[in-house]
Amino acid sequence: MKSIYDLTLEQLKEELKALGQKPFRAKQIYEWIYVKNVYDFHQMTxxxxxxxxxxxxxxxxxxLTIKEKQVARDGTTKYLLELEDGGLIETVLMIQTYGRSLCVTSQLGCNMGCSFCASGLLKKQRNLTSGEIVKQVLTVMNDLKERVTHVVVMGTGEPFDNYDEVMNFIYTxxxxxxxxxxARHLTISTCGLIPGIERFSHEPIQVNLAISLHAPNDEIRNELxxxxxxxxxxxxxxxIKTYIERTNRRVTLEYILLKDVNDDIKYARQLAHYLRGLNVYVNLIPYNPVDEHGYKQSLGHTITAFKDELIRLHINCTLRKEHGRDIDGACGQLRAKREKGA
Incomplete structure:
Protein backbone atom coordinates (compact mmCIF):
# COMPACT_ATOMS: atom_id res chain seq x y z
CA MET A 1 0.00 0.00 0.00
CA LYS A 2 1.30 3.46 -0.91
CA SER A 3 2.24 5.75 1.97
CA ILE A 4 0.42 9.09 2.14
CA TYR A 5 3.80 10.61 3.03
CA ASP A 6 5.25 9.63 -0.36
CA LEU A 7 3.12 12.27 -2.05
CA THR A 8 3.82 15.94 -2.64
CA LEU A 9 0.73 18.16 -2.54
CA GLU A 10 0.40 18.12 -6.34
CA GLN A 11 0.82 14.34 -6.46
CA LEU A 12 -1.87 13.95 -3.79
CA LYS A 13 -4.26 16.09 -5.85
CA GLU A 14 -3.73 13.76 -8.81
CA GLU A 15 -4.25 10.65 -6.66
CA LEU A 16 -7.50 12.06 -5.27
CA LYS A 17 -8.75 12.92 -8.77
CA ALA A 18 -8.05 9.33 -9.84
CA LEU A 19 -10.15 8.17 -6.87
CA GLY A 20 -13.05 10.41 -7.94
CA GLN A 21 -12.42 12.90 -5.11
CA LYS A 22 -12.17 16.69 -5.24
CA PRO A 23 -8.51 17.84 -5.56
CA PHE A 24 -8.99 20.62 -2.97
CA ARG A 25 -9.24 17.90 -0.31
CA ALA A 26 -5.47 17.46 -0.72
CA LYS A 27 -4.82 20.78 1.06
CA GLN A 28 -7.09 19.73 3.91
CA ILE A 29 -5.25 16.41 4.30
CA TYR A 30 -1.88 18.19 4.16
CA GLU A 31 -3.01 20.60 6.85
CA TRP A 32 -4.10 17.76 9.14
CA ILE A 33 -0.80 15.92 8.73
CA TYR A 34 1.79 18.67 8.51
CA VAL A 35 0.20 21.57 10.43
CA LYS A 36 -2.09 19.89 12.99
CA ASN A 37 0.12 16.79 13.44
CA VAL A 38 -2.78 14.36 12.98
CA TYR A 39 -1.64 11.12 11.35
CA ASP A 40 -4.85 9.06 11.50
CA PHE A 41 -7.29 9.53 8.60
CA HIS A 42 -10.22 8.76 10.90
CA GLN A 43 -9.39 11.80 13.07
CA MET A 44 -9.53 14.23 10.15
CA THR A 45 -12.94 15.52 11.14
CA LEU A 64 7.90 4.84 12.04
CA THR A 65 8.48 2.82 15.22
CA ILE A 66 11.02 4.17 17.70
CA LYS A 67 13.11 1.14 18.69
CA GLU A 68 15.69 2.98 20.77
CA LYS A 69 16.46 6.54 21.79
CA GLN A 70 19.70 7.93 23.21
CA VAL A 71 19.79 11.42 24.70
CA ALA A 72 23.15 13.13 25.22
CA ARG A 73 23.98 15.66 27.91
CA ASP A 74 23.88 18.44 25.31
CA GLY A 75 20.34 17.48 24.26
CA THR A 76 21.37 15.68 21.08
CA THR A 77 18.95 12.79 20.57
CA LYS A 78 19.70 9.77 18.42
CA TYR A 79 16.70 7.75 17.27
CA LEU A 80 16.85 4.16 16.02
CA LEU A 81 13.74 3.82 13.87
CA GLU A 82 12.13 0.73 12.37
CA LEU A 83 10.74 0.82 8.82
CA GLU A 84 7.64 -1.14 7.84
CA ASP A 85 9.79 -3.94 6.36
CA GLY A 86 11.78 -4.24 9.61
CA GLY A 87 14.82 -2.31 8.40
CA LEU A 88 16.54 -0.07 10.96
CA ILE A 89 17.68 3.49 10.31
CA GLU A 90 19.03 6.35 12.40
CA THR A 91 17.87 9.95 12.71
CA VAL A 92 19.64 12.51 14.89
CA LEU A 93 18.17 15.64 16.46
CA MET A 94 20.61 18.42 17.36
CA ILE A 95 19.69 21.42 19.47
CA GLN A 96 21.33 24.46 17.92
CA THR A 97 21.30 28.14 18.87
CA TYR A 98 19.14 28.76 15.77
CA GLY A 99 16.63 25.94 16.35
CA ARG A 100 16.10 22.17 16.22
CA SER A 101 18.02 20.54 13.39
CA LEU A 102 17.28 16.99 12.26
CA CYS A 103 19.78 14.85 10.36
CA VAL A 104 17.85 12.33 8.26
CA THR A 105 18.90 9.13 6.49
CA SER A 106 18.29 8.55 2.77
CA GLN A 107 19.32 4.90 2.30
CA LEU A 108 19.19 1.66 4.26
CA GLY A 109 22.95 1.17 4.55
CA CYS A 110 25.58 2.84 2.35
CA ASN A 111 27.87 1.70 -0.47
CA MET A 112 30.19 4.71 -0.61
CA GLY A 113 32.72 2.97 1.66
CA CYS A 114 34.34 6.04 3.26
CA SER A 115 37.04 4.54 5.46
CA PHE A 116 36.29 6.65 8.57
CA CYS A 117 32.49 6.43 8.50
CA ALA A 118 30.17 4.23 10.58
CA SER A 119 27.40 4.50 7.96
CA GLY A 120 29.25 2.14 5.64
CA LEU A 121 29.71 -0.58 8.25
CA LEU A 122 26.53 -2.09 6.82
CA LYS A 123 26.19 -2.11 3.03
CA LYS A 124 23.28 -0.56 1.19
CA GLN A 125 20.20 -2.77 1.09
CA ARG A 126 17.92 -0.33 -0.68
CA ASN A 127 16.97 3.29 -1.18
CA LEU A 128 14.43 4.84 1.16
CA THR A 129 11.25 6.25 -0.36
CA SER A 130 10.57 9.96 0.02
CA GLY A 131 7.79 9.02 2.46
CA GLU A 132 10.22 7.10 4.67
CA ILE A 133 12.42 10.18 4.83
CA VAL A 134 9.41 12.43 5.54
CA LYS A 135 8.32 10.04 8.30
CA GLN A 136 11.66 10.49 10.08
CA VAL A 137 10.80 14.17 10.50
CA LEU A 138 7.19 13.51 11.54
CA THR A 139 8.11 10.67 13.94
CA VAL A 140 10.61 12.87 15.76
CA MET A 141 8.20 15.84 15.87
CA ASN A 142 5.47 13.55 17.21
CA ASP A 143 7.85 12.32 19.93
CA LEU A 144 9.09 15.82 20.80
CA LYS A 145 5.72 17.57 20.53
CA GLU A 146 7.78 20.38 19.01
CA ARG A 147 8.56 21.55 15.50
CA VAL A 148 11.77 20.70 13.66
CA THR A 149 13.14 23.93 12.15
CA HIS A 150 16.03 22.68 9.99
CA VAL A 151 16.69 19.42 8.14
CA VAL A 152 19.97 18.06 6.77
CA VAL A 153 20.05 15.00 4.51
CA MET A 154 23.36 13.89 5.95
CA GLY A 155 22.64 10.63 7.75
CA THR A 156 23.30 7.14 6.41
CA GLY A 157 23.47 6.88 2.63
CA GLU A 158 24.42 9.06 -0.33
CA PRO A 159 21.48 11.37 -1.17
CA PHE A 160 22.43 11.80 -4.84
CA ASP A 161 22.47 8.00 -5.21
CA ASN A 162 18.74 8.26 -4.39
CA TYR A 163 18.15 11.54 -6.19
CA ASP A 164 14.46 11.43 -7.13
CA GLU A 165 13.21 10.28 -3.74
CA VAL A 166 15.38 12.80 -1.88
CA MET A 167 14.13 15.68 -4.04
CA ASN A 168 10.53 14.51 -3.59
CA PHE A 169 11.19 14.66 0.16
CA ILE A 170 12.64 18.18 -0.15
CA TYR A 171 9.61 19.48 -2.04
CA THR A 172 7.25 17.80 0.44
CA ALA A 183 14.58 26.10 1.47
CA ARG A 184 17.48 27.81 3.23
CA HIS A 185 16.79 25.66 6.28
CA LEU A 186 17.25 22.51 4.16
CA THR A 187 20.66 21.02 3.31
CA ILE A 188 21.68 18.07 1.15
CA SER A 189 25.14 16.60 1.73
CA THR A 190 26.92 14.56 -0.95
CA CYS A 191 30.28 12.81 -0.95
CA GLY A 192 30.85 14.22 -4.44
CA LEU A 193 28.64 12.50 -7.03
CA ILE A 194 29.23 14.95 -9.87
CA PRO A 195 26.18 13.96 -11.98
CA GLY A 196 24.00 14.65 -8.91
CA ILE A 197 25.64 18.04 -8.32
CA GLU A 198 25.05 18.92 -11.98
CA ARG A 199 21.42 17.84 -11.83
CA PHE A 200 20.87 19.63 -8.52
CA SER A 201 22.15 22.90 -10.00
CA HIS A 202 19.05 23.01 -12.22
CA GLU A 203 16.50 22.57 -9.39
CA PRO A 204 14.20 25.59 -8.95
CA ILE A 205 14.70 25.69 -5.18
CA GLN A 206 17.37 27.39 -3.09
CA VAL A 207 18.34 24.40 -0.92
CA ASN A 208 21.84 24.38 0.61
CA LEU A 209 24.49 22.06 -0.83
CA ALA A 210 27.23 20.54 1.36
CA ILE A 211 30.03 18.42 -0.03
CA SER A 212 32.07 15.98 2.06
CA LEU A 213 35.65 16.78 1.05
CA HIS A 214 37.74 15.63 4.04
CA ALA A 215 41.08 15.89 2.20
CA PRO A 216 43.35 18.50 0.61
CA ASN A 217 44.64 16.29 -2.23
CA ASP A 218 43.78 13.21 -4.29
CA GLU A 219 46.26 10.94 -2.49
CA ILE A 220 44.60 11.36 0.90
CA ARG A 221 41.06 11.52 -0.50
CA ASN A 222 41.60 8.27 -2.43
CA GLU A 223 42.53 6.65 0.88
CA LEU A 224 39.55 8.05 2.75
CA ILE A 240 31.51 23.09 -7.64
CA LYS A 241 32.55 26.11 -9.73
CA THR A 242 29.82 25.43 -12.29
CA TYR A 243 27.22 24.93 -9.54
CA ILE A 244 28.11 28.26 -7.91
CA GLU A 245 28.03 30.11 -11.25
CA ARG A 246 24.66 28.62 -12.15
CA THR A 247 22.92 29.05 -8.78
CA ASN A 248 24.79 31.97 -7.20
CA ARG A 249 24.75 29.89 -4.01
CA ARG A 250 27.63 29.35 -1.59
CA VAL A 251 28.68 25.74 -1.04
CA THR A 252 29.67 24.22 2.31
CA LEU A 253 32.65 21.86 2.34
CA GLU A 254 32.78 19.37 5.19
CA TYR A 255 36.24 18.46 6.48
CA ILE A 256 36.58 15.88 9.28
CA LEU A 257 39.91 16.29 11.05
CA LEU A 258 41.66 12.94 11.57
CA LYS A 259 44.74 12.75 13.78
CA ASP A 260 47.97 12.38 11.74
CA VAL A 261 46.01 11.82 8.51
CA ASN A 262 44.71 15.14 7.14
CA ASP A 263 45.26 17.63 9.97
CA ASP A 264 48.82 18.89 9.42
CA ILE A 265 49.11 22.62 8.84
CA LYS A 266 50.63 21.98 5.38
CA TYR A 267 47.30 20.38 4.43
CA ALA A 268 45.47 23.55 5.49
CA ARG A 269 47.65 25.40 2.98
CA GLN A 270 46.94 22.82 0.27
CA LEU A 271 43.22 23.08 0.99
CA ALA A 272 43.32 26.88 0.80
CA HIS A 273 45.10 26.68 -2.56
CA TYR A 274 42.48 24.22 -3.86
CA LEU A 275 39.60 26.48 -2.79
CA ARG A 276 41.04 29.78 -3.98
CA GLY A 277 38.44 31.77 -5.92
CA LEU A 278 35.44 29.62 -4.97
CA ASN A 279 32.46 30.97 -3.00
CA VAL A 280 32.64 28.29 -0.32
CA TYR A 281 33.15 27.94 3.36
CA VAL A 282 34.78 25.05 5.19
CA ASN A 283 33.05 23.34 8.10
CA LEU A 284 35.77 21.71 10.19
CA ILE A 285 34.44 18.71 12.11
CA PRO A 286 35.99 17.03 15.17
CA TYR A 287 35.90 13.28 14.53
CA ASN A 288 33.53 10.98 16.44
CA PRO A 289 35.69 7.83 16.75
CA VAL A 290 34.35 4.57 15.31
CA ASP A 291 35.84 1.46 16.94
CA GLU A 292 36.01 -0.51 13.67
CA HIS A 293 38.09 2.09 11.82
CA GLY A 294 40.92 3.06 14.18
CA TYR A 295 41.04 6.77 13.32
CA LYS A 296 41.46 9.22 16.18
CA GLN A 297 40.20 12.75 16.75
CA SER A 298 42.77 15.47 16.12
CA LEU A 299 44.22 17.18 19.20
CA GLY A 300 42.70 20.48 20.24
CA HIS A 301 45.77 22.60 19.46
CA THR A 302 46.07 20.94 16.02
CA ILE A 303 42.44 21.76 15.21
CA THR A 304 42.95 25.37 16.30
CA ALA A 305 46.12 25.72 14.23
CA PHE A 306 44.42 24.24 11.14
CA LYS A 307 41.49 26.62 11.47
CA ASP A 308 43.69 29.65 12.11
CA GLU A 309 45.78 28.89 9.04
CA LEU A 310 42.71 28.69 6.81
CA ILE A 311 41.48 32.01 8.17
CA ARG A 312 44.93 33.56 7.65
CA LEU A 313 44.74 32.42 4.02
CA HIS A 314 41.30 34.08 3.64
CA ILE A 315 39.22 30.89 3.61
CA ASN A 316 35.89 31.22 5.43
CA CYS A 317 35.64 28.42 7.95
CA THR A 318 33.85 27.37 11.09
CA LEU A 319 34.47 24.65 13.65
CA ARG A 320 31.41 22.52 14.18
CA LYS A 321 30.32 22.20 17.76
CA GLU A 322 30.49 18.58 18.87
CA HIS A 323 27.14 16.90 19.37
CA GLY A 324 26.35 13.66 21.16
CA ARG A 325 29.90 12.67 22.07
CA ASP A 326 28.64 10.72 25.10
CA ILE A 327 26.27 8.61 22.96
CA ASP A 328 26.80 6.70 19.69
CA GLY A 329 27.30 10.03 17.95
CA ALA A 330 28.63 9.06 14.52
CA CYS A 331 26.07 8.26 11.82
CA GLY A 332 25.40 4.53 11.69
CA GLN A 333 26.97 3.52 15.01
CA LEU A 334 23.76 2.74 16.89
CA ARG A 335 22.26 0.80 13.99
CA ALA A 336 25.48 -1.16 13.42
CA LYS A 337 25.61 -2.15 17.09
CA ARG A 338 21.96 -3.25 17.07
CA GLU A 339 22.36 -5.24 13.82
CA LYS A 340 25.48 -6.97 15.16
CA GLY A 341 23.79 -7.73 18.47
CA ALA A 342 26.20 -5.63 20.49
Whole structure:
Protein backbone atom coordinates (compact mmCIF):
# COMPACT_ATOMS: atom_id res chain seq x y z
CA MET A 1 0.00 0.00 0.00
CA LYS A 2 1.30 3.46 -0.91
CA SER A 3 2.24 5.75 1.97
CA ILE A 4 0.42 9.09 2.14
CA TYR A 5 3.80 10.61 3.03
CA ASP A 6 5.25 9.63 -0.36
CA LEU A 7 3.12 12.27 -2.05
CA THR A 8 3.82 15.94 -2.64
CA LEU A 9 0.73 18.16 -2.54
CA GLU A 10 0.40 18.12 -6.34
CA GLN A 11 0.82 14.34 -6.46
CA LEU A 12 -1.87 13.95 -3.79
CA LYS A 13 -4.26 16.09 -5.85
CA GLU A 14 -3.73 13.76 -8.81
CA GLU A 15 -4.25 10.65 -6.66
CA LEU A 16 -7.50 12.06 -5.27
CA LYS A 17 -8.75 12.92 -8.77
CA ALA A 18 -8.05 9.33 -9.84
CA LEU A 19 -10.15 8.17 -6.87
CA GLY A 20 -13.05 10.41 -7.94
CA GLN A 21 -12.42 12.90 -5.11
CA LYS A 22 -12.17 16.69 -5.24
CA PRO A 23 -8.51 17.84 -5.56
CA PHE A 24 -8.99 20.62 -2.97
CA ARG A 25 -9.24 17.90 -0.31
CA ALA A 26 -5.47 17.46 -0.72
CA LYS A 27 -4.82 20.78 1.06
CA GLN A 28 -7.09 19.73 3.91
CA ILE A 29 -5.25 16.41 4.30
CA TYR A 30 -1.88 18.19 4.16
CA GLU A 31 -3.01 20.60 6.85
CA TRP A 32 -4.10 17.76 9.14
CA ILE A 33 -0.80 15.92 8.73
CA TYR A 34 1.79 18.67 8.51
CA VAL A 35 0.20 21.57 10.43
CA LYS A 36 -2.09 19.89 12.99
CA ASN A 37 0.12 16.79 13.44
CA VAL A 38 -2.78 14.36 12.98
CA TYR A 39 -1.64 11.12 11.35
CA ASP A 40 -4.85 9.06 11.50
CA PHE A 41 -7.29 9.53 8.60
CA HIS A 42 -10.22 8.76 10.90
CA GLN A 43 -9.39 11.80 13.07
CA MET A 44 -9.53 14.23 10.15
CA THR A 45 -12.94 15.52 11.14
CA UNK A 46 -13.68 17.84 8.22
CA UNK A 47 -13.40 14.91 5.81
CA UNK A 48 -16.46 12.79 5.17
CA UNK A 49 -16.57 9.27 6.61
CA UNK A 50 -16.57 7.99 3.05
CA UNK A 51 -13.36 9.88 2.21
CA UNK A 52 -11.74 8.74 5.45
CA UNK A 53 -12.48 5.13 4.47
CA UNK A 54 -11.25 5.68 0.92
CA UNK A 55 -7.97 7.09 2.22
CA UNK A 56 -7.57 4.21 4.69
CA UNK A 57 -8.14 1.67 1.94
CA UNK A 58 -5.63 3.22 -0.45
CA UNK A 59 -2.90 4.77 1.71
CA UNK A 60 -0.89 3.94 4.79
CA UNK A 61 -0.81 6.66 7.48
CA UNK A 62 1.55 4.88 9.91
CA UNK A 63 4.65 6.64 11.20
CA LEU A 64 7.90 4.84 12.04
CA THR A 65 8.48 2.82 15.22
CA ILE A 66 11.02 4.17 17.70
CA LYS A 67 13.11 1.14 18.69
CA GLU A 68 15.69 2.98 20.77
CA LYS A 69 16.46 6.54 21.79
CA GLN A 70 19.70 7.93 23.21
CA VAL A 71 19.79 11.42 24.70
CA ALA A 72 23.15 13.13 25.22
CA ARG A 73 23.98 15.66 27.91
CA ASP A 74 23.88 18.44 25.31
CA GLY A 75 20.34 17.48 24.26
CA THR A 76 21.37 15.68 21.08
CA THR A 77 18.95 12.79 20.57
CA LYS A 78 19.70 9.77 18.42
CA TYR A 79 16.70 7.75 17.27
CA LEU A 80 16.85 4.16 16.02
CA LEU A 81 13.74 3.82 13.87
CA GLU A 82 12.13 0.73 12.37
CA LEU A 83 10.74 0.82 8.82
CA GLU A 84 7.64 -1.14 7.84
CA ASP A 85 9.79 -3.94 6.36
CA GLY A 86 11.78 -4.24 9.61
CA GLY A 87 14.82 -2.31 8.40
CA LEU A 88 16.54 -0.07 10.96
CA ILE A 89 17.68 3.49 10.31
CA GLU A 90 19.03 6.35 12.40
CA THR A 91 17.87 9.95 12.71
CA VAL A 92 19.64 12.51 14.89
CA LEU A 93 18.17 15.64 16.46
CA MET A 94 20.61 18.42 17.36
CA ILE A 95 19.69 21.42 19.47
CA GLN A 96 21.33 24.46 17.92
CA THR A 97 21.30 28.14 18.87
CA TYR A 98 19.14 28.76 15.77
CA GLY A 99 16.63 25.94 16.35
CA ARG A 100 16.10 22.17 16.22
CA SER A 101 18.02 20.54 13.39
CA LEU A 102 17.28 16.99 12.26
CA CYS A 103 19.78 14.85 10.36
CA VAL A 104 17.85 12.33 8.26
CA THR A 105 18.90 9.13 6.49
CA SER A 106 18.29 8.55 2.77
CA GLN A 107 19.32 4.90 2.30
CA LEU A 108 19.19 1.66 4.26
CA GLY A 109 22.95 1.17 4.55
CA CYS A 110 25.58 2.84 2.35
CA ASN A 111 27.87 1.70 -0.47
CA MET A 112 30.19 4.71 -0.61
CA GLY A 113 32.72 2.97 1.66
CA CYS A 114 34.34 6.04 3.26
CA SER A 115 37.04 4.54 5.46
CA PHE A 116 36.29 6.65 8.57
CA CYS A 117 32.49 6.43 8.50
CA ALA A 118 30.17 4.23 10.58
CA SER A 119 27.40 4.50 7.96
CA GLY A 120 29.25 2.14 5.64
CA LEU A 121 29.71 -0.58 8.25
CA LEU A 122 26.53 -2.09 6.82
CA LYS A 123 26.19 -2.11 3.03
CA LYS A 124 23.28 -0.56 1.19
CA GLN A 125 20.20 -2.77 1.09
CA ARG A 126 17.92 -0.33 -0.68
CA ASN A 127 16.97 3.29 -1.18
CA LEU A 128 14.43 4.84 1.16
CA THR A 129 11.25 6.25 -0.36
CA SER A 130 10.57 9.96 0.02
CA GLY A 131 7.79 9.02 2.46
CA GLU A 132 10.22 7.10 4.67
CA ILE A 133 12.42 10.18 4.83
CA VAL A 134 9.41 12.43 5.54
CA LYS A 135 8.32 10.04 8.30
CA GLN A 136 11.66 10.49 10.08
CA VAL A 137 10.80 14.17 10.50
CA LEU A 138 7.19 13.51 11.54
CA THR A 139 8.11 10.67 13.94
CA VAL A 140 10.61 12.87 15.76
CA MET A 141 8.20 15.84 15.87
CA ASN A 142 5.47 13.55 17.21
CA ASP A 143 7.85 12.32 19.93
CA LEU A 144 9.09 15.82 20.80
CA LYS A 145 5.72 17.57 20.53
CA GLU A 146 7.78 20.38 19.01
CA ARG A 147 8.56 21.55 15.50
CA VAL A 148 11.77 20.70 13.66
CA THR A 149 13.14 23.93 12.15
CA HIS A 150 16.03 22.68 9.99
CA VAL A 151 16.69 19.42 8.14
CA VAL A 152 19.97 18.06 6.77
CA VAL A 153 20.05 15.00 4.51
CA MET A 154 23.36 13.89 5.95
CA GLY A 155 22.64 10.63 7.75
CA THR A 156 23.30 7.14 6.41
CA GLY A 157 23.47 6.88 2.63
CA GLU A 158 24.42 9.06 -0.33
CA PRO A 159 21.48 11.37 -1.17
CA PHE A 160 22.43 11.80 -4.84
CA ASP A 161 22.47 8.00 -5.21
CA ASN A 162 18.74 8.26 -4.39
CA TYR A 163 18.15 11.54 -6.19
CA ASP A 164 14.46 11.43 -7.13
CA GLU A 165 13.21 10.28 -3.74
CA VAL A 166 15.38 12.80 -1.88
CA MET A 167 14.13 15.68 -4.04
CA ASN A 168 10.53 14.51 -3.59
CA PHE A 169 11.19 14.66 0.16
CA ILE A 170 12.64 18.18 -0.15
CA TYR A 171 9.61 19.48 -2.04
CA THR A 172 7.25 17.80 0.44
CA UNK A 173 8.76 19.34 3.60
CA UNK A 174 9.20 22.72 1.86
CA UNK A 175 5.51 22.84 0.79
CA UNK A 176 3.96 26.11 2.11
CA UNK A 177 0.66 24.31 2.91
CA UNK A 178 2.56 21.66 4.88
CA UNK A 179 5.64 21.75 7.12
CA UNK A 180 6.79 24.88 5.27
CA UNK A 181 10.45 24.40 6.21
CA UNK A 182 12.22 27.14 4.26
CA ALA A 183 14.58 26.10 1.47
CA ARG A 184 17.48 27.81 3.23
CA HIS A 185 16.79 25.66 6.28
CA LEU A 186 17.25 22.51 4.16
CA THR A 187 20.66 21.02 3.31
CA ILE A 188 21.68 18.07 1.15
CA SER A 189 25.14 16.60 1.73
CA THR A 190 26.92 14.56 -0.95
CA CYS A 191 30.28 12.81 -0.95
CA GLY A 192 30.85 14.22 -4.44
CA LEU A 193 28.64 12.50 -7.03
CA ILE A 194 29.23 14.95 -9.87
CA PRO A 195 26.18 13.96 -11.98
CA GLY A 196 24.00 14.65 -8.91
CA ILE A 197 25.64 18.04 -8.32
CA GLU A 198 25.05 18.92 -11.98
CA ARG A 199 21.42 17.84 -11.83
CA PHE A 200 20.87 19.63 -8.52
CA SER A 201 22.15 22.90 -10.00
CA HIS A 202 19.05 23.01 -12.22
CA GLU A 203 16.50 22.57 -9.39
CA PRO A 204 14.20 25.59 -8.95
CA ILE A 205 14.70 25.69 -5.18
CA GLN A 206 17.37 27.39 -3.09
CA VAL A 207 18.34 24.40 -0.92
CA ASN A 208 21.84 24.38 0.61
CA LEU A 209 24.49 22.06 -0.83
CA ALA A 210 27.23 20.54 1.36
CA ILE A 211 30.03 18.42 -0.03
CA SER A 212 32.07 15.98 2.06
CA LEU A 213 35.65 16.78 1.05
CA HIS A 214 37.74 15.63 4.04
CA ALA A 215 41.08 15.89 2.20
CA PRO A 216 43.35 18.50 0.61
CA ASN A 217 44.64 16.29 -2.23
CA ASP A 218 43.78 13.21 -4.29
CA GLU A 219 46.26 10.94 -2.49
CA ILE A 220 44.60 11.36 0.90
CA ARG A 221 41.06 11.52 -0.50
CA ASN A 222 41.60 8.27 -2.43
CA GLU A 223 42.53 6.65 0.88
CA LEU A 224 39.55 8.05 2.75
CA UNK A 225 36.83 8.12 0.07
CA UNK A 226 36.69 5.55 -2.76
CA UNK A 227 34.36 7.87 -4.72
CA UNK A 228 37.43 10.05 -5.42
CA UNK A 229 38.83 7.38 -7.75
CA UNK A 230 35.77 7.93 -9.93
CA UNK A 231 35.39 11.70 -9.53
CA UNK A 232 38.74 13.21 -8.60
CA UNK A 233 39.29 16.54 -6.89
CA UNK A 234 39.98 18.52 -10.06
CA UNK A 235 36.71 17.32 -11.60
CA UNK A 236 34.90 17.97 -8.33
CA UNK A 237 36.27 21.51 -8.19
CA UNK A 238 35.01 22.14 -11.74
CA UNK A 239 31.57 20.84 -10.71
CA ILE A 240 31.51 23.09 -7.64
CA LYS A 241 32.55 26.11 -9.73
CA THR A 242 29.82 25.43 -12.29
CA TYR A 243 27.22 24.93 -9.54
CA ILE A 244 28.11 28.26 -7.91
CA GLU A 245 28.03 30.11 -11.25
CA ARG A 246 24.66 28.62 -12.15
CA THR A 247 22.92 29.05 -8.78
CA ASN A 248 24.79 31.97 -7.20
CA ARG A 249 24.75 29.89 -4.01
CA ARG A 250 27.63 29.35 -1.59
CA VAL A 251 28.68 25.74 -1.04
CA THR A 252 29.67 24.22 2.31
CA LEU A 253 32.65 21.86 2.34
CA GLU A 254 32.78 19.37 5.19
CA TYR A 255 36.24 18.46 6.48
CA ILE A 256 36.58 15.88 9.28
CA LEU A 257 39.91 16.29 11.05
CA LEU A 258 41.66 12.94 11.57
CA LYS A 259 44.74 12.75 13.78
CA ASP A 260 47.97 12.38 11.74
CA VAL A 261 46.01 11.82 8.51
CA ASN A 262 44.71 15.14 7.14
CA ASP A 263 45.26 17.63 9.97
CA ASP A 264 48.82 18.89 9.42
CA ILE A 265 49.11 22.62 8.84
CA LYS A 266 50.63 21.98 5.38
CA TYR A 267 47.30 20.38 4.43
CA ALA A 268 45.47 23.55 5.49
CA ARG A 269 47.65 25.40 2.98
CA GLN A 270 46.94 22.82 0.27
CA LEU A 271 43.22 23.08 0.99
CA ALA A 272 43.32 26.88 0.80
CA HIS A 273 45.10 26.68 -2.56
CA TYR A 274 42.48 24.22 -3.86
CA LEU A 275 39.60 26.48 -2.79
CA ARG A 276 41.04 29.78 -3.98
CA GLY A 277 38.44 31.77 -5.92
CA LEU A 278 35.44 29.62 -4.97
CA ASN A 279 32.46 30.97 -3.00
CA VAL A 280 32.64 28.29 -0.32
CA TYR A 281 33.15 27.94 3.36
CA VAL A 282 34.78 25.05 5.19
CA ASN A 283 33.05 23.34 8.10
CA LEU A 284 35.77 21.71 10.19
CA ILE A 285 34.44 18.71 12.11
CA PRO A 286 35.99 17.03 15.17
CA TYR A 287 35.90 13.28 14.53
CA ASN A 288 33.53 10.98 16.44
CA PRO A 289 35.69 7.83 16.75
CA VAL A 290 34.35 4.57 15.31
CA ASP A 291 35.84 1.46 16.94
CA GLU A 292 36.01 -0.51 13.67
CA HIS A 293 38.09 2.09 11.82
CA GLY A 294 40.92 3.06 14.18
CA TYR A 295 41.04 6.77 13.32
CA LYS A 296 41.46 9.22 16.18
CA GLN A 297 40.20 12.75 16.75
CA SER A 298 42.77 15.47 16.12
CA LEU A 299 44.22 17.18 19.20
CA GLY A 300 42.70 20.48 20.24
CA HIS A 301 45.77 22.60 19.46
CA THR A 302 46.07 20.94 16.02
CA ILE A 303 42.44 21.76 15.21
CA THR A 304 42.95 25.37 16.30
CA ALA A 305 46.12 25.72 14.23
CA PHE A 306 44.42 24.24 11.14
CA LYS A 307 41.49 26.62 11.47
CA ASP A 308 43.69 29.65 12.11
CA GLU A 309 45.78 28.89 9.04
CA LEU A 310 42.71 28.69 6.81
CA ILE A 311 41.48 32.01 8.17
CA ARG A 312 44.93 33.56 7.65
CA LEU A 313 44.74 32.42 4.02
CA HIS A 314 41.30 34.08 3.64
CA ILE A 315 39.22 30.89 3.61
CA ASN A 316 35.89 31.22 5.43
CA CYS A 317 35.64 28.42 7.95
CA THR A 318 33.85 27.37 11.09
CA LEU A 319 34.47 24.65 13.65
CA ARG A 320 31.41 22.52 14.18
CA LYS A 321 30.32 22.20 17.76
CA GLU A 322 30.49 18.58 18.87
CA HIS A 323 27.14 16.90 19.37
CA GLY A 324 26.35 13.66 21.16
CA ARG A 325 29.90 12.67 22.07
CA ASP A 326 28.64 10.72 25.10
CA ILE A 327 26.27 8.61 22.96
CA ASP A 328 26.80 6.70 19.69
CA GLY A 329 27.30 10.03 17.95
CA ALA A 330 28.63 9.06 14.52
CA CYS A 331 26.07 8.26 11.82
CA GLY A 332 25.40 4.53 11.69
CA GLN A 333 26.97 3.52 15.01
CA LEU A 334 23.76 2.74 16.89
CA ARG A 335 22.26 0.80 13.99
CA ALA A 336 25.48 -1.16 13.42
CA LYS A 337 25.61 -2.15 17.09
CA ARG A 338 21.96 -3.25 17.07
CA GLU A 339 22.36 -5.24 13.82
CA LYS A 340 25.48 -6.97 15.16
CA GLY A 341 23.79 -7.73 18.47
CA ALA A 342 26.20 -5.63 20.49
Missing amino acids: NLSKELQETLSNHFSDAL VNEPHGLAIG MPINKRYNMDDLRDA
